[in-house]
Amino acid sequence: MTYSDLSKSIDELIKSHGLPKREVYLDHENSGLIIPEAIKAMNEAYELSGKGHPSITHLMGWRSYQALYEATVNIASVINCSPEEIVYTHSGTEANNLAIIGSSELSPKRKKIIVSSIEHLSVIFPAEKLEKRGFKVIRIPVDGEGFVNLDFLSKHVDKETLIVSIAAINHEIGTIQDLKAIRDIVRDKDDRILIHTDACDALGRIPLDMKKLDVDLASFSSHKVYGPKGVGALYVREGIKLEPIIHGQLSTQKLWPGVENTPSIIGFSKAVEIIHRNFEENVSKMISFRDRLINGILSNIDYTLLNGPLGYKRAPDNVNISFLYCEGEALTVELSMKGVYVSSGSACTSRVLEPSHVLLAIGRKYEEAHGSLLMKVSPFHTTLEDIEYVLEVLPDAVRRIRSLSPIKPKVR
Numbered sequence: 001m002t003y004s005d006l007s008k009s010i011d012e013l014i015k016s017h018g019l020p021k022r023e024v025y026l027d028h029e030n031s032g033l034i035i036p037e038a039i040k041a042m043n044e045a046y047e048l049s050g051k052g053h054p055s056i057t058h059l060m061g062w063r064s065y066q067a068l069y070e071a072t073v074n075i076a077s078v079i080n081c082s083p084e085e086i087v088y089t090h091s092g093t094e095a096n097n098l099a100i101i102g103s104s105e106l107s108p109k110r111k112k113i114i115v116s117s118i119e120h121l122s123v124i125f126p127a128e129k130l131e132k133r134g135f136k137v138i139r140i141p142v143d144g145e146g147f148v149n150l151d152f153l154s155k156h157v158d159k160e161t162l163i164v165s166i167a168a169i170n171h172e173i174g175t176i177q178d179l180k181a182i183r184d185i186v187r188d189k190d191d192r193i194l195i196h197t198d199a200c201d202a203l204g205r206i207p208l209d210m211k212k213l214d215v216d217l218a219s220f221s222s223h224k225v226y227g228p229k230g231v232g233a234l235y236v237r238e239g240i241k242l243e244p245i246i247h248g249q250l251s252t253q254k255l256w257p258g259v260e261n262t263p264s265i266i267g268f269s270k271a272v273e274i275i276h277r278n279f280e281e282n283v284s285k286m287i288s289f290r291d292r293l294i295n296g297i298l299s300n301i302d303y304t305l306l307n308g309p310l311g312y313k314r315a316p317d318n319v320n321i322s323f324l325y326c327e328g329e330a331l332t333v334e335l336s337m338k339g340v341y342v343s344s345g346s347a348c349t350s351r352v353l354e355p356s357h358v359l360l361a362i363g364r365k366y367e368e369a370h371g372s373l374l375m376k377v378s379p380f381h382t383t384l385e386d387i388e389y390v391l392e393v394l395p396d397a398v399r400r401i402r403s404l405s406p407i408k409p410k411v412r
């Protein structure tokens with residue numbers, strides 16, 4: 001389907017169904033909605049400080065540099081690192097690519113890359129790219145809740161290992177990994193092995209202190225903390241010498257050439273500040289919405305399975321449920337007609353009708369993975385009324401999609 005076909009069919013759909021009376025956005029995995037404070041900070045930056053090129057030596061450039069630096073100091077103070085250890089990219093995807101591919105030439109003797117089997121595709125695909133160039137890629141299996149098998153990690157990590165990359169929080173099923181245990185296993189074997197964590201889904205959900213975590217590299221994405229899209233960052237611990245993976249005119253940072261998008265970085269920094277301002281309150285808000293949604297669905301809709309762990313081991317914002325005998329993609333369209341916006345399975349593959357690799361890795365069958373919905377609540381955009389509305393419309397939507405499904409539950 002082309003974009004113009006798609007746009008025509010959206011118009012037709014709206015004409016025949018009308019616009020929903022109420023809208024509830026729970027698709028913060030695909031794209032976190034920006035908060036007004038970040039928009040305001042960006043607008044001011046476009047008007048004032050962020051207009052010039054931050055590497056250029058005239059007043060407008062200096063102002064821009066100063067604004068960029070202040071934004072960086074702000075982020076660095078939240079994650080406890082130095083501003084010089086932050087490299088901006090244009091997305092979390094780019095930060096993950098930079099971590100994996102940018103480290104590949106560090107040590108010619110180290111040809112082993114260890115990732116978990118449930119990493120985001122922006123970690124898995126660069127690792128696979130390097131596999132084609134002769135690296136050995138080890139995929140650590142996970143248990144039924146998505147926790148990496150630490151014995152397996154311990155068995156495979158060795159002096160040939162270049163980098164171990166495991167996300168702090170899994171983007172699909174919300175598993176909060178024990179990064180301290182992972183780090184201890186790796187450092188015990190060899191403290192020159194790089195440890196990277198994709199922290200795109202962890203920032204603003206769990207405390208992240210780079211010094212305490214003691215990782216070498218960590219990736220972040222602005223829209224995942226309700227900042228603007230198209231900005232990311234990689235924490236690169238002082239002394240770690242990555243190679244740039246794109247080349248061009250140098251900016252204020254050596255690892256990512258090109259003019260920085262100063263206003264967007266300022267928006268990102270503001271979003272990081274806001275989500276951490278009342279951190280505990282924001283987290284408990286997310287947890288209460290999450291648990292109401294999970295409990296409401298599991299207790300009111302038959303043939304449902306929660307994907308991922310429960311309680312404090314689960315990301316505060318993550319709800320991922322398989323609806324058996326139901327096609328997830330069809331359910332998202334049905335819900336969309338009622339103004340409820342969610343995604344099916346992996347957000348990043350929701351235009352691809354492949355079941356999520358994460359759900360398969362935790363042992364879900366194909367049909368269970370196909371019938372999954374991924375919903376993320378937000379401390380800034382979600383209300384309890386929203387959750388109650390979703391719980392009100394969801395049973396009917398599931399019933400309708402199930403009535404169209406050729407596979408029915410066996411009569412007990």
Ligand SMILES: Cc1ncc(COP(=O)(O)O)c(C=O)c1O
Nearest residue numbers: 091092093120171198200201221
């Ligand atoms: C865990 C994780 N890593 C990386 C990314 C990619 O970030 P971006 O959308 O900024 O490219 C995402 C995006 O959803 C994510 O959830």
